[in-house]
Amino acid sequence: MNGIVDEIIMQLPQKADYVSLVRLTASGIASRTGFDIDTIEDIKVAISEVCNKIISYNHEQCNEHYKITFKLFPNKFKVLFNVTNHLARNMFEGEEGNFAKLIISSLMDEFTVRCDGDCTITMGKNLGDYPNE
Template sequence: MEGVSDNIELVLPFKAGYVSVARLVASGVGSRIGFDIEAIEDIKVAISEVCNKLVSIGSKVSDCYKIVYSVSEEGLKVTYLCDDPSIKCVFKKESDALAIHIINALMDEVELCTDKHVLSMFKVLERDA
């Protein structure tokens, strides 16, 4: 992803009630950069999958996790970060297969289990010719 023009950072506690805030921010950012309603809904569903997983596993070290919405001419990258070093690969069990499938189906690029972040996903902004 080249040419990041804006980063929006959101820090949320490991509480289910705040997942809607992450979805709302995605909706606002997505609308602002030109995604249509279907693409915004895809992004929001993928964000919910990740946030709900993070909330369900929680952390014994950190009270919160961070979501970075990186806007570029190409689209939107959503990156999840946490200060807890044990939270690096949240989707790794067979029971996570459906969530992984949903995220991969809705987003154009997904990075799981890296040393840099918990997870990142990217949605290409389709432009009319």
């Protein structure tokens, strides 16, 4: 995680109404990092997929919030979601879950789910040909 430039944290209600706001924010941050329009579109799609799964899974807890952390590096961009272990194990199940997983892993350079108690979903996109850390 060396070389981090800026960190932006969003905390949102678990409501579908705000996913477009996440897309808009992700678009602005990715643009500032220097990605081209097509890559920004890919990043928006991938981030939305995780938001969708969090909201769908917790649809009875719409008064709860979830947190998205954007980490900006000189040559890359990372997005982190903190979710419960139970959610991480179930969010990519079923037909739509499988579509989401395929979409995220194809569009992003990095896609990991790490669990230590709760889980962190990390997605990363490199700028140009710079390798993953």
